[in-house]
Structure formats: C-alpha cells, structure tokens
Amino acid sequence: MERELKEETIKWLERIKRKKFKAKNGFENFERNIRAYISDSEYFLRKNDLIRAFECVIWAWAWLEIGKEYGFLEVEE
Numbered sequence: 296m297e298r299e300l301k302e303e304t305i306k307w308l309e310r311i312k313r314k315k316f317k318a319k320n321g322f323e324n325f326e327r328n329i330r331a332y333i334s335d336s337e338y339f340l341r342k343n344d345l346i347r348a349f350e351c352v353i354w355a356w357a358w359l360e361i362g363k364e365y366g367f368l369e370v371e372e
Contacts, residue, residue, distance in 0.1 A: 297345060304349045308336055311355055315371040322367035329358045 311333060318326035336351035362368035 300345045300349055301340070304336065304340060304345060304352055307349075307352045307356065308333065308340070311352065311359065314359065316359060316362070317369045318362070319367055319369060322362065325358055325362040325367045329355050329362070332358065 311329075316326065316329070318324075332351045332355035336348045336355065339345070339348035339351060359368065359370065363370045
C-alpha cells in the first residue's frame with residue numbers, strides 16, 4: 296500500500312507541475328496556494344510522510360480546478 300500511495304502522489308505531482316497556470320488580476324491567492332501545496336507535497340514526500348504528501352497534491356489539484364472553473368486562473372491545457 297505504501298508503494299502505491301507514493302506512486303500516485305508522484306504521478307499527480309508530475310502532472311500538476313507540467314500545467315501552466317496564471318492567476319487573473321485579484322486572484323493571486325489561488326496561484327500562491329496551488330504552488331504552496333505543491334511545495335508542501337514535495338516536502339512531505341521527501342520526509343516519507345506519504346499521507347500528508349498525497350493530501351497536499353490533492354488540495355493543489357482542487358485549487359487548480361476551482362480556479363479554472365470559476366475563471367480565477369488561466370490554465371493552459
């Protein structure tokens with residue numbers, strides 16, 4: 296189970312890091328939070344804290360999807 300969690304975390308981290316996104320004026324907090332969650336996920340992954348690493352990458356994706364859906368971010372597909 297540990298191996299699968301680590302692999303999933305790495306997979307989703309790599310995918311989100313390839314995304315090009317930029318906050319629209321006034322919504323910089325969305326971009327900042329996404330980048331912070333990505334950084335936190337990498338940190339926890341290095342510490343082998345796999346649950347927190349996975350949670351952080353999921354939060355990064357959630358912020359990205361919400362920002363895209365509501366027009367707070369410009370996301371290059």
